[in-house]
Amino acid sequence: MVEEKQILTKNMRDSKYSGDLKAYKNAGGFNALDTVIRKMKPEQVLELVKASDLRGRGGAGFPTGVKWSFMPKDTGKPSYLICNADESEPGTFKDHLIMMRDPHLFLEGMIIGCYTIDCNTGYIYIRGESQTAIAIMEKAIGELYKDKLLGQNVMGSKYSLDLYVHPGAGAYICGEETALLDSLEGKRGQPRIKPPFPAVSGYNSCPTSVNNVETLACLPYIINEGPEAWKAMGTPNNSGTHMVCISGHVEKPGVYEVEMGVSLLEMINDLAGGVRNGKKLKAVIPGGASANILKADEADVPYEFDALMKAGTMMGSAAVIVFDEDTDMVEVASRTIRFFNHESCGQCTPCREGTFWLKNMIRDFLDNAGDEAKMQRVERVSANLIGTTICPFGDATGGPMGTFIGKFPEDFRKHFA
Amino acid sequence: MVGFSNSVIKEVDELFSRYPVKVHALLPLLHLAQRVNDGWLPSGWDAYVADLCDTTVNHVRGVITFYNMFHTKPVGRHHIMVCTCLPCGLCDGDKLLTHLEERLGLHPGQTSADGLFSLEEAQCLAACDKAPLMMVNDKLHENLTLEQVDNWIEQARKKK
Numbered sequence: 251m252v253e254e255k256q257i258l259t260k261n262m263r264d265s266k267y268s269g270d271l272k273a274y275k276n277a278g279g280f281n282a283l284d285t286v287i288r289k290m291k292p293e294q295v296l297e298l299v300k301a302s303d304l305r306g307r308g309g310a311g312f313p314t315g316v317k318w319s320f321m322p323k324d325t326g327k328p329s330y331l332i333c334n335a336d337e338s339e340p341g342t343f344k345d346h347l348i349m350m351r352d353p354h355l356f357l358e359g360m361i362i363g364c365y366t367i368d369c370n371t372g373y374i375y376i377r378g379e380s381q382t383a384i385a386i387m388e389k390a391i392g393e394l395y396k397d398k399l400l401g402q403n404v405m406g407s408k409y410s411l412d413l414y415v416h417p418g419a420g421a422y423i424c425g426e427e428t429a430l431l432d433s434l435e436g437k438r439g440q441p442r443i444k445p446p447f448p449a450v451s452g453y454n455s456c457p458t459s460v461n462n463v464e465t466l467a468c469l470p471y472i473i474n475e476g477p478e479a480w481k482a483m484g485t486p487n488n489s490g491t492h493m494v495c496i497s498g499h500v501e502k503p504g505v506y507e508v509e510m511g512v513s514l515l516e517m518i519n520d521l522a523g524g525v526r527n528g529k530k531l532k533a534v535i536p537g538g539a540s541a542n543i544l545k546a547d548e549a550d551v552p553y554e555f556d557a558l559m560k561a562g563t564m565m566g567s568a569a570v571i572v573f574d575e576d577t578d579m580v581e582v583a584s585r586t587i588r589f590f591n592h593e594s595c596g597q598c599t600p601c602r603e604g605t606f607w608l609k610n611m612i613r614d615f616l617d618n619a620g621d622e623a624k625m626q627r628v629e630r631v632s633a634n635l636i637g638t639t640i641c642p643f644g645d646a647t648g649g650p651m652g653t654f655i656g657k658f659p660e661d662f663r664k665h666f667a
Numbered sequence: 668m669v670g671f672s673n674s675v676i677k678e679v680d681e682l683f684s685r686y687p688v689k690v691h692a693l694l695p696l697l698h699l700a701q702r703v704n705d706g707w708l709p710s711g712w713d714a715y716v717a718d719l720c721d722t723t724v725n726h727v728r729g730v731i732t733f734y735n736m737f738h739t740k741p742v743g744r745h746h747i748m749v750c751t752c753l754p755c756g757l758c759d760g761d762k763l764l765t766h767l768e769e770r771l772g773l774h775p776g777q778t779s780a781d782g783l784f785s786l787e788e789a790q791c792l793a794a795c796d797k798a799p800l801m802m803v804n805d806k807l808h809e810n811l812t813l814e815q816v817d818n819w820i821e822q823a824r825k826k827k
Contacts, residue, residue, distance in 0.1 A: 381805035420735030436693030438733035497754035503796035
């Protein structure tokens with residue numbers, strides 16, 4: 251039986267919790283920052299985060315401490331911490347929940363992160379559609395300036411920090427960190443060629459770390475309770491708890507906080523109430539539209555970075571999308587490719603052209619004009635997208651599109667002419 | 668009239684103070700320009716904003732056409748975005764869109780003749796657990812039934 255944990259969601263699960271600074275402080279908030287500012291040097295915080303094995307919750311799962319250790323020092327340039335709060339992966343809605351319900355938990359984590367990499371200006375990149383989240387974050391930041399937790403001399407120390415919210419304007423690709431940086435610089439959001447990596451040359455050509463909202467929200471707990479307490483949850487190399495978004499054909503869609511490594515299938519059944527209307531499970535996408543689909547008999551897999559990678563898919567931003575037995579995978583493929591075609595930035599030919607032609611080919615199946623040759627063509631074009639583009643968008647399209655046909659050929663054959 | 672009023676110019680200066688380079692404020696500036704122009708960017712504003720942040724009008728046009736949220740044609744007083752992306756599509760997002768198309772007599776991308784409504788098919792709006800849903804201007808309407816949508820349309824027409 252999978253049970254919910256309340257590490258990150260402790261405050262927000264209390265319906266009376268207002269989320270303002272006073273409420274956050276009453277719940278023990280800003281103790282971690284107090285410890286960091288008064289008793290620790292940035293290097294000590296970095297060692298502690300490294301020791302916790304915390305991995306980024308935005309999709310790639312890269313160890314946060316290691317990422318920060320790549321930031322060069324004494325370059326004579328300012329360092330930046332940019333929070334990626336774009337959250338546009340279909341199926342993902344956890345970062346919004348954090349910002350809406352417990353903004354100061356995330357901000358405390360962000361200030362700790364900024365202190366660790368010696369950054370005096372940070373930006374929070376929030377998708378433009380989320381005016382409500384933007385307003386809540388602006389208000390919360392205002393509270394922190396008033397309380398001397400931001401601005402000159404944070405908590406009376408020598409450390410100074412300014413945080414700003416930057417609104418996006420509706421482009422999925424801006425969730426890719428280098429596209430986000432271009433967007434933050436007032437450009438079209440098109441991914442950059444790496445290297446140089448953002449740690450060396452990121453925002454405004456300065457050392458930059460881009461971190462996800464939930465990743466930063468984990469820091470207060472790790473500081474307060476220590477890295478061992480964090481590692482006591484989850485599995486080796488997949489430490490701690492995380493917030494999982496479950497949507498699609500389930501009885502109780504929503505965000506659930508669990509330890510890393512619980513069974514994906516049990517999570518769907520025990521927490522989200524199982525497949526809705528008593529139907530059987532057909533398939534599940536474990537990590538947003540970019541992740542390869544799992545058949546029902548593959549779904550009893552530990553929900554963590556490494557085990558899902560081994561299973562040929564990924565945890566991504568922890569977006570679990572559930573499909574019941576009546577789902578037509580041609581329909582699913584069609585929606586997926588329409589999304590990716592709409593959101594391709596147009597920079598690389600395989601992606602710009604591939605997503606367009608895949609969309610048209612899948613439409614043939616929807617019109618019941620498919621055949622065996624067209625199935626093979628979809629698989630071939632999907633494979634051509636993998637590894638051939640500047641950013642992971644090509645893989646994120648080609649992988650899932652190939653798997654829909656590879657794992658559910660019978661669904662496509664039902665649409666033959 | 669193209670150009671921000673004196674009261675809004677203060678906000679522009681505050682925006683510039685946030686970034687090391689003026690042009691980095693371009694996205695928030697374009698949002699601001701849309702706010703004072705009923706949600707869209709009339710002709711001339713691209714050049715005006717380009718001038719404000721020391722860049723070229725072509726750069727600004729490139730940015731405007733890249734992002735979904737910038738409109739170069741008028742939008743309705745109620746700009747309705749309906750998500751039909753994967754998770755919403757599994758939970759009747761399409762039915763909601765079709766229903767709105769029928770009731771408003773509009774297809775995605777169109778604005779009603781009276782300027783009251785415009786309709787857009789949206790990509791993921793990050794509220795997949797509350798499907799089907801629509802976003803009207805800044806506000807999310809979640810877990811919608813078709814009756815609720817009809818009521819909402821009726822109210823919006825009355826308030827006109």
